[in-house]
Amino acid sequence: MGRSESNEKGRKSGREGGNFRKKSYARGNAPIKKKQQPQKPSDPNVIRLNRYVANSGVCSRRDADIYIAAGNITVNGKPVTEMGHKVKLTDTVKFDGRLLNPVKREYVLLNKPKDFVTSGRDEHGKRTAVGLISNASKTELKPVGKLDKDTTGLILFTNDGEMTKRLNSPKNGLRKIYHIELTKPLRSADLKKIQDGLPVDEKVVKVQEVSFVDNAPKNQVGMEIYSSRNNIVRRIFEELDYEIVKLDRVVYAGLTKKDLPRGHWRYLTEQEVINLGMIQ
Secondary structure: OOHHHHHHHHHHHHHHOOOOOOOOOOHHHOOOOOOOOOOOOOOOOEEEHHHHHHHOOOOOHHHHHHHHHOOOEEEOOEEOOOOOOEEEOOOOEEEOOEEOOOOOOOEEEEEEOOOOEOOOOOOOOOOEHHHHOOOOOOOOOEEEOOOOOOOEEEEEEEOOHHHHHHHHOOOOOOOEEEEEEEOOOOOHHHHHHHHHOEEEOOEEEOEEEEEEOOOOOOOEEEEEEOOOOOOHHHHHHHHOOOOEEEEEEEEEOOEEOOOOOOOOEEEOOHHHHHHHHOOO
16 A cells, blocks of 8 residues: 555544544634733722731631621621621721721831930931831831840830730839840959849849859859839949940840841741730
């Protein structure tokens, strides 16, 4: 059998078996592409109710769905049980009668360098700690307490007003640990005075622990203190005629500098936020 005769039989077999498909380049047979309509930008002032509740700090978004279904959430005075319900940021939303704030609560921990003021603005054009965390949030974050310009170390920023008020309360006495470097060695007698409780402005300051830093000169001291009095660490040593050349806060309310270089910041973990929330 010749090659042309064999090819002709193969073509016939393909057509008879239904496997032969003739391509059509006719314009009418070309696939029609649907024109995509441009999506309308979402309204930033309208969000889902479960997200509104979660942002307020009451619970997670999943738990918010449970509370919504149970009728615990009211919008403008009316219970809402519909899943996926959307609300405006201007609506009045309550959880069991408690007014909610839809702004997501954020918590940022900064390892502040020296020569940065804590306040948001300085009259003399100094560099600010707030400027170092400017990319951390779209909302205004305020410091919990303050560190003076020359003090380095941990400082917490948040937009959670309730937590700020609790942590700044003198009644709480948050745990703080400082690494201190003096211009001269600390005498053992003065170390004992600090351990026993030293009067500063006629009020005794109690420290939980103070000791020399291991494998370091005697001018380096570690101190654990709970007092919330302003600049109290510097004032303790001034009372004993010592000058501090380096003051670094290495622990604040259970938060540490681990894996946080100087001048850098990080968000608190969920567990850290829970721990701080337990402080009443």
